[in-house]
Amino acid sequence: xxxxxxxxxxxxxxxxxxxxxxxxxxxxxxxxxxxxxxxxxxxxxxxxxxxxxxxxxxxxxxxxxxxxxxxxxxxxxxxxxxxxxxxxxxxxxxxxxxxxxxxxxxxxxxxxxxxxxxxxxxxxxxxxxxxxxxxxxxxxxxxxxxxxxxxxxxxxxxxxxxxxxxxxxxxxxxxxxxxxxxxxxxxxxxxxxxxxxxxxxxxxxxxxxxxxxxxxxxxxxxxxxxxxxxxxxxxxxxxxxx
Ligand code: GLP
Numbered sequence: 001x002x003x004x005x006x007x008x009x010x011x012x013x014x015x016x017x018x019x020x021x022x023x024x025x026x027x028x029x030x031x032x033x034x035x036x037x038x039x040x041x042x043x044x045x046x047x048x049x050x051x052x053x054x055x056x057x058x059x060x061x062x063x064x065x066x067x068x069x070x071x072x073x074x075x076x077x078x079x080x081x082x083x084x085x086x087x088x089x090x091x092x093x094x095x096x097x098x099x100x101x102x103x104x105x106x107x108x109x110x111x112x113x114x115x116x117x118x119x120x121x122x123x124x125x126x127x128x129x130x131x132x133x134x135x136x137x138x139x140x141x142x143x144x145x146x147x148x149x150x151x152x153x154x155x156x157x158x159x160x161x162x163x164x165x166x167x168x169x170x171x172x173x174x175x176x177x178x179x180x181x182x183x184x185x186x187x188x189x190x191x192x193x194x195x196x197x198x199x200x201x202x203x204x205x206x207x208x209x210x211x212x213x214x215x216x217x218x219x220x221x222x223x224x225x226x227x228x229x230x231x232x233x234x235x236x237x238x239x240x241x242x
Contacts, residue, residue, distance in 0.1 A: 001228045003209060005237055009197045012233050013042030016129070016195055019229065020047060021056045023127055029060040033128030033186070034088070035139075036065070036080045039195045040129055044088040051092045058094040064125060065101040066139035067180035070109060070153065078167050102151070102179040109153045113179055117151035120185050128189035132196050132204050135159045136217035140180035143216050147224075149182035183221055191227040194219070202239040205232055209240060 006012050020043070024030050034040070050056045065080060074081040081101050089099060102116045130138050135157060141149065142157045155177055156164075165171040186192070196205050204219070208230070213220045222228045 001209070001223055001225075001230055004229060004231045006231060006233050008233050008235075009042055012195060012197050012231050013046050015231055016040075016043040016193060017046030017050065019193060020127065020129075021050050024056045024058065024061060027126065028057070029062070030126045031062045031064065031123055033125040033181075033189055034063050034065050034084065035129045035131050036067070036083045037131040039131040039197055041087055043129070043195065047088065048091040058092045060098075061094055062098040062123070063089075063094060063100060064120060064123075064181075066128075066130075066186070067178050068102040068104040069175040070104045070177040070179060071106075072175050073105070102181075104179040109177075109179065113151045113153060116179065116181075117185070120151065120181065120188075125189040127191045127193060128186055130186070130192060130194040130219075132194060132201060132208065132219050133160055134163055134200060134204055136204055136207060136219045138183070138186060138194075138219050138222075140178045141183050141186075141218045143218060145183055145215065145218055147183050147187075147215060147221050150184050151179065151181050154178055154180050183218060187221065187225055191229070192222060192225055194222065194228065194230045195232075196230070196236040197233045199235045199238060201232075201236040205236045206239040 006015055065084060068080045072079045100119060103112050106112055135143055140154045142154060161171060161174045165174050168174050207217050208219045211220060213223050
């Protein structure tokens, strides 16, 4: 795991967007794995700026998102479909048919997982962007998820629902389930870029960098991948030994 320490959120977003734009310049049909949450918003803003400046184009890029809340209508402001369109897709030239998010609306959620997993198994993600949950989750792989897990329906941990309640009018509105790529799908990416910013991530970052590899802390699996870059800002690095 290569750890890049930066000063603040602005620098984290810049370094991350440079890594992605270098990849897209080199491989115009790159397959990007994308994440939601507040952390990658600055990265997406910078990518939009690079697109507007004609530095990069996404016309041949394919995207796969990590996860989606179950049975939250796509048009709901907090669906990850809406999030991605508002924060990135509506502002760049990615083709709608090249955008992939789990479809998590329906009665047969297992079948929807299989459908997404099938799509993922037919491609390889060149670079997967990840945030990290306060409890070490990646995507929505909560503590205890087996490392060989593929796309599945997850019951969200209470801590995750509390963390994400800030985006909804009350915690009761936070969905209880989501469809997420499994850890195995995430680990299949050629390269992984994990971003962590702010003091609220100190403990998670400490466990990720200094802790053992354990299913109790999902992000620790990344130590088994040979091409991972972790970008952390000073606040997120606050609890590290050095
Ligand atoms: C959600 C997403 C994760 C994300 C996490 C952290 O739970 N499913 O992919 O990493 O939130 O979010 P934030 O970046 O807002 O701290």
